[in-house]
Amino acid sequence: MPTSPFHVLIIGAGTGGLCLAQGLKRAGVSVAVYERDRTWRDGLQGYRVGIDADGKRALKANLSPELYETFVATCAQRPRYGNQMTKDKKVLFSAGPELLSEEDRPSEDELDESVSRMTLRQVLLTGVEDVVTFDKTFSHYEQHADGTVTAYFADGTSATGDLLIGADGANSRVRGQYLPHARLVDTGLVGITGKTPLTDETRGLLPQRMIEGVSMVHGDKGSMCIFHVMQFKWDTRGELKDGIGGTDADAIRNWPGLLYDNSRDYIMWGFAAADTWLPESVLRMRGQEVQQVVLDLTRNWHPDLRRIFALGDPSSSFPLAIRTSEPIDPWPTTNVSLIGDAIHTMTPGRGVGANTALRDARLLTRLLVQAARGEAPLLDAVHRYETTMTGYAWDAVIKSRAQMDGHSIMHKGGLGGSLARAGMRTAMRVMDHLPPVKRRIAAAESSFRGAGRDEEG
Numbered sequence: 136m137p138t139s140p141f142h143v144l145i146i147g148a149g150t151g152g153l154c155l156a157q158g159l160k161r162a163g164v165s166v167a168v169y170e171r172d173r174t175w176r177d178g179l180q181g182y183r184v185g186i187d188a189d190g191k192r193a194l195k196a197n198l199s200p201e202l203y204e205t206f207v208a209t210c211a212q213r214p215r216y217g218n219q220m221t222k223d224k225k226v227l228f229s230a231g232p233e234l235l236s237e238e239d240r241p242s243e244d245e246l247d248e249s250v251s252r253m254t255l256r257q258v259l260l261t262g263v264e265d266v267v268t269f270d271k272t273f274s275h276y277e278q279h280a281d282g283t284v285t286a287y288f289a290d291g292t293s294a295t296g297d298l299l300i301g302a303d304g305a306n307s308r309v310r311g312q313y314l315p316h317a318r319l320v321d322t323g324l325v326g327i328t329g330k331t332p333l334t335d336e337t338r339g340l341l342p343q344r345m346i347e348g349v350s351m352v353h354g355d356k357g358s359m360c361i362f363h364v365m366q367f368k369w370d371t372r373g374e375l376k377d378g379i380g381g382t383d384a385d386a387i388r389n390w391p392g393l394l395y396d397n398s399r400d401y402i403m404w405g406f407a408a409a410d411t412w413l414p415e416s417v418l419r420m421r422g423q424e425v426q427q428v429v430l431d432l433t434r435n436w437h438p439d440l441r442r443i444f445a446l447g448d449p450s451s452s453f454p455l456a457i458r459t460s461e462p463i464d465p466w467p468t469t470n471v472s473l474i475g476d477a478i479h480t481m482t483p484g485r486g487v488g489a490n491t492a493l494r495d496a497r498l499l500t501r502l503l504v505q506a507a508r509g510e511a512p513l514l515d516a517v518h519r520y521e522t523t524m525t526g527y528a529w530d531a532v533i534k535s536r537a538q539m540d541g542h543s544i545m546h547k548g549g550l551g552g553s554l555a556r557a558g559m560r561t562a563m564r565v566m567d568h569l570p571p572v573k574r575r576i577a578a579a580e581s582s583f584r585g586a587g588r589d590e591e592g
């Protein structure tokens with residue numbers, strides 16, 4: 136394609152926006168991304184994001200094969216175990232690969248990966264640096280009679296194109312102007328997240344299954360904390376760890392920029408509790424102050440777990456009101472559209488928000504490339520994207536919300552909440568002692584991942 140028949144403006148250099156830019160640029164479609172962060176290292180907290188089969192499929196489709204290899208090589212060691220634990224560090228339920236028969240084992244492409252957000256952003260920026268402008272805060276847009284659209288920025292500048300894509304996350308200004316009736320609603324839960332360096336001391340605080348797994352620790356009044364241990368393939372000097380070879384080693388050696396703080400091994404923790412149990416000002420707190428809230432609420436937790444909170448890097452800790460989009464009716468297609476959290480913010484429990492943003496990017500890339508080849512009018516491509524995207528995205532929003540509502544009873548006070556919590560713990564302990572039940576859960580989990588979700592081709 137010697138010259139692009141249209142120019143795409145993307146607002147937001149996050150997961151979805153950058154993956155879309157990668158796919159469009161590789162296919163020769165003219166694209167420009169505008170990001171409000173001052174540099175690529177601003178704005179993002181260094182915690183992990185889980186990439187599932189949908190996310191991997193999208194990255195494989197939109198990135199060059201070498202860059203996809205770099206993505207895989209820069210992921211952390213895959214979690215082997217899924218653990219449910221008590222606040223005393225006792226196992227309620229634990230499932231690992233030993234439970235799966237050969238035929239139930241997911242393929243390489245279906246296995247979940249864990250990656251640091253900052254590393255993922257850095258990978259996604261590789262090769263598209265020339266089309267991404269930082270320090271550009273989008274303020275509003277104007278659609279013109281000739282079919283073009285202009286984005287205006289807070290610094291008084293503007294950019295005009297044929298299509299404007301809002302990839303500007305949960306508080307999207309593009310959505311605010313385009314679909315003002317699409318709102319986010321509070322779930323009443325607050326998350327507090329942080330990361331603690333993985334050192335000899337912190338490693339010694341966790342059982343091996345937690346070191347090699349993803350663990351949910353259940354506390355009082357429905358509070359809970361997820362722990363992910365992120366161990367990378369290189370050490371703090373950028374040297375490959377023992378046993379790392381093949382394409383991983385090549386991809387790591389050939390990729391500049393490994394030695395950022397975010398690539399050191401760490402324990403990422405995400406504590407969540409109902410807002411009624413938290414200080415009113417929690418959402419305004421940062422660093423040590425918000426870390427102290429977690430320590431105050433976990434006074435009767437095992438001292439080893441509390442030590443991990445206490446050793447957390449204060450600059451990595453922040454609170455977050457957990458909100459969700461609510462599905463809206465279809466809207467008329469124009470030359471403004473939305474991807475990712477900008478249109479479908481979801482509660483984080485199922486870990487599919489970023490993966491759905493990547494899925495959008497893959498689908499929209501494919502349809503826009505067809506339009507650029509003259510196989511469909513531009514607005515038909517956008518319409519097809521919106522129709523398909525809303526099908527899977529509203530489903531993901533609803534399922535994520537239902538999962539969170541299922542947990543919500545645990546956060547309630549009174550007898551109802553106590554009984555639900557006691558029931559859940561007993562059920563997990565019983566299941567942990569029933570190998571056939573554990574095997575069924577592990578197999579269902581592995582076949583759920585990535586299965587039958589390729590309807591957009």
Ligand SMILES: Cc1cc2nc3c(=O)[nH]c(=O)nc-3n(C[C@H](O)[C@H](O)[C@H](O)COP(=O)(O)OP(=O)(O)OC[C@H]3O[C@@H](n4cnc5c(N)ncnc54)[C@H](O)[C@@H]3O)c2cc1C
Nearest residue numbers: 147149150151171185273303304475476486487488489490
């Ligand atoms: C604690 C937590 C854990 C999570 N874990 C997972 C997980 O394991 N797996 C998963 O799939 N999802 C996870 N998610 C969800 C995931 O983070 C989001 O769904 C995903 O980042 C959405 O990508 P996006 O590209 O739509 O938006 P973002 O990645 O948020 O990117 C939006 C970009 O737009 C920029 N921007 C915003 N406003 C403007 C403006 N006015 N002008 C210019 N630029 C602007 C922002 O700076 C940002 O760079 C998690 C979320 C949370 C809160």
